[in-house]
Amino acid sequence: MKLAANLNFLFTEGNKSIAEKIRLAHKAGFRAVEIPFPNAEQDDVLQAKLDTGIQICLINIALGDSKFGSASVPGAGENFKSHLEETINFAKKVSCKKIHIMAGLIEADEKEHLTTYKSNLKYAAPILAAAGIVGVIEPINKYSLPNYFMNSFQIAYNVISEVNSKQIRLMIDIFHLQHIMGNVTNAFADFKDIIGHIQIAQAPHRHEPDVAGELDFSYIFAVIKSSGYSDWIGCEYKPKTNTLEGLKWLEKYQVQL
Secondary structure, three states, rough: OEEEEOOOOOOOOOOOOOHHHHHHHHHOOOOEEOOOOOHHHHHHHHHHHHHOOEEEEEOOOOOOOOOEEOOOOOOOOOHHHHHHHHHHHHHHEEEEEEEEEOOOOOOOOOOHHHHHOOOOOOOOHHHHHHOOEEEEEEOOOOOOOOEEEOHHHHHHHHHHHHHOOOOOEEEEHHHHHHOOOHHHHHHHHHHHHHEEEEEOOOOOOOOOOOOOOOOOHHHHHHHHHHHOOOOOOEEEOOOOOOOHHHHHHHHHHOOOO
């Protein structure tokens, strides 16, 4: 497996910049990271990447004043287009090939949100293709983020099918999958042709995979392998104690960074 450190969740001890977290992740042995859009520290992030040789495998789309994105928000089309362009430009600088396109919170009729969402993703697809970048959409469970528009794997599947572009793919976060629908084995069978990225965390408390919880990661890692997915897998979990102590789970599953 190819594991990436999600820097929204790992190496957060102390008030550290994204660039500092990149250096810590590299020192710990990670070869890739997932990052939020770096806003004011783009130059520092680029320098940290160059200094360490680490790969930035996923960037969350720039958010501006919106905390959870605007891709589905009616009337926010210009914001979405601006944030998409800004993120693509930075992604190209750091050779990142995936952007997490965040849907935003429900602010109007859900049918209007869905229409807006599909329209914005159709707009994004050819722009992403020209840049050689994939946009991934992620269903997020209602317990972690109430009122987030994209909270259904079936709706995500339907949207991706309608957009009909290889540049718009599904991100499966195992933690959210378990909360939303469970049925991990069949979910991977149903969605394997549209998977663009995977993230891992134990449910229900989002800790390391070896912490007691609802999921058997020995089995889940085998399911991921059998699905044919071979790209980076994001470690998007909350360390139960601290980041470095939490990495002991790698030994249990005989995983190397």
